[in-house]
Amino acid sequence: MPASALMNVMTKAARKAGRTLSRDFGEVEHLQVATKGPADFVSKADLRAEKIIFEELSHARPNYCFLLEEGGIVEGSDKTHRWIIDPLDGTTNFLHGIPHFAISIALERDGELVAGLVYNPVMEELFTAEKGAGAYLNDRRIRVGGRNKLEDAVVVTGIPHRGKSGKEVFIQEMRQVTRSVVGIRRTGSAAVDLSWVAAGRFDGYWERGIQAWDMAAGIVLVREAGGRVTDAQGGDDMLTTGSVVAGNTAISTELQKTIIS
Numbered sequence: 001m002p003a004s005a006l007m008n009v010m011t012k013a014a015r016k017a018g019r020t021l022s023r024d025f026g027e028v029e030h031l032q033v034a035t036k037g038p039a040d041f042v043s044k045a046d047l048r049a050e051k052i053i054f055e056e057l058s059h060a061r062p063n064y065c066f067l068l069e070e071g072g073i074v075e076g077s078d079k080t081h082r083w084i085i086d087p088l089d090g091t092t093n094f095l096h097g098i099p100h101f102a103i104s105i106a107l108e109r110d111g112e113l114v115a116g117l118v119y120n121p122v123m124e125e126l127f128t129a130e131k132g133a134g135a136y137l138n139d140r141r142i143r144v145g146g147r148n149k150l151e152d153a154v155v156v157t158g159i160p161h162r163g164k165s166g167k168e169v170f171i172q173e174m175r176q177v178t179r180s181v182v183g184i185r186r187t188g189s190a191a192v193d194l195s196w197v198a199a200g201r202f203d204g205y206w207e208r209g210i211q212a213w214d215m216a217a218g219i220v221l222v223r224e225a226g227g228r229v230t231d232a233q234g235g236d237d238m239l240t241t242g243s244v245v246a247g248n249t250a251i252s253t254e255l256q257k258t259i260i261s
């Protein structure tokens with residue numbers, strides 16, 4: 001299926017930012033980094049990538065609003081559209097020379113997520129999805145995995161790092177989930193985790209305490225790949241609660257029940 005005008009705009013921005021991110025990743029040891037908070041660094045690469053994405057999208061769609069991880073809220077005159085952007089998801093990996101990170105761009109229309117893109121420039125993997133049009137990895141249509149029992153599933157999660165709350169809840173959830181699954185993974189990029197659920201590489205994903213820009217694009221991807229995404233309570237408030245559970249319908253349902261049990 002040919003990409004829409006909207007997806008072309010998003011892809012152009014992501015590929016342009018991806019080129020500088022890749023270059024900066026190659027020189028990662030030379031990057032000057034500033035401390036943003038415990039274990040949460042913001043690099044020059046991060047800001048550079050965000051600036052490129054912001055400029056590209058502003059040029060193509062001049063009136064849209066933005067929610068940027070680094071730049072915060074930028075109001076536009078068109079209040080019905082909002083870009084939600086993480087220019088570098090997987091910052092800790094990036095700074096440690098681990099080639100697992102991505103750019104995440106989502107578009108919200110009238111408060112509903114309608115398009116998502118997650119791009120890993122090192123692996124050259126571009127995940128895209130638009131509401132009603134399916135999910136793709138590069139040019140290939142993707143679907144969530146077909147395993148229907150948690151006992152057969154490999155799931156991925158995020159672990160609260162130093163300085164972040166929620167460790168006790170996380171340990172309790174791990175206790176429950178380890179008893180139920182084949183394996184648990186932690187990759188360090190929520191955007192990629194959701195994309196890999198969309199591609200059927202992971203059967204399920206859960207995490208708490210993440211932000212709208214970590215998950216917005218990935219949510220569209222999982223849904224368009226035939227999966228289901230809820231918050232930790234099984235509701236629809238992922239962006240406001242910061243909690244996410246994803247997988248095919250059977251796995252996401254079972255996983256959600258397991259973490260709150």
Ligand code: IPD
Nearest residue numbers: 088089090091158188189190214
């Ligand atoms: C982080 C990643 C990670 C998640 C953290 C996020 P960042 O985003 O998505 O997987 O566990 O909660 O903050 O800081 O690399 O953009």
Ligand code: CA
Nearest residue numbers: 086089090214
């Ligand atoms: Ca992030």
Ligand code: CA
Nearest residue numbers: 069086088089
């Ligand atoms: Ca980030």
